């Protein structure tokens with residue numbers, strides 16, 4: 001997104017994007033949250049701690065990586081090992097209610113769950129020069145989204161497990177997968193997008209006429225992480 005204010009602290013319809021994402025999780029139809037832990041840049045801690053939500057929130061300074069930030073946020077939560085915890089990207093402001101409920105329900109059967117959208121593109125594997133090495137079958141291929149869900153005790157064990165082995169991943173359920181646990185993929189719409197580039201921002205900002213407004217008003221949700 002270039003320099004300047006980190007994107008999760010830029011204006012998103014009158015509040016920061018991070019607050020907008022949190023409000024989307026607190027909207028009617030979403031699961032009841034008991035509390036929220038936020039990993040944010042250290043110089044934003046005071047501001048974030050002053051925010052008011054209908055549920056308690058705890059803000060911690062993030063770490064050097066996504067994985068370190070999530071581990072720090074998990075450590076800030078009250079110690080209830082059986083509590084389901086949703087780990088979410090601050091820059092996915094359109095979390096879809098039904099898949100989120102589905103992911104929580106999946107914990108009755110599986111160790112973890114993750115929202116994801118089926119890949120509709122043909123997938124090419126390339127070498128360092130960009131030359132195609134092969135075409136991957138797209139059947140059964142999903143693009144992982146957030147939230148990613150497991151019980152607090154298991155999340156903490158997985159992050160300790162990964163740290164002890166130097167195992168690094170780009171999402172959270174990868175840790176559960178690496179431990180040999182069973183993670184359910186819950187289909188989710190592409191509107192649960194991650195605002196990554198300036199083009200994403202321009203297209204989906206609430207002030208934008210067109211598709212952006214539509215996904216926003218349907219309530220359909222990095223830098224920092226929310227758990």
Ligand SMILES: C[C@](O)(CO)[C@H](O)COP(=O)(O)O
Nearest residue numbers: 066089144145146170171222
């Ligand atoms: C967790 C995630 O959103 C799944 O697609 C993604 O891996 C986050 O990547 P980022 O580089 O931390 O934004």
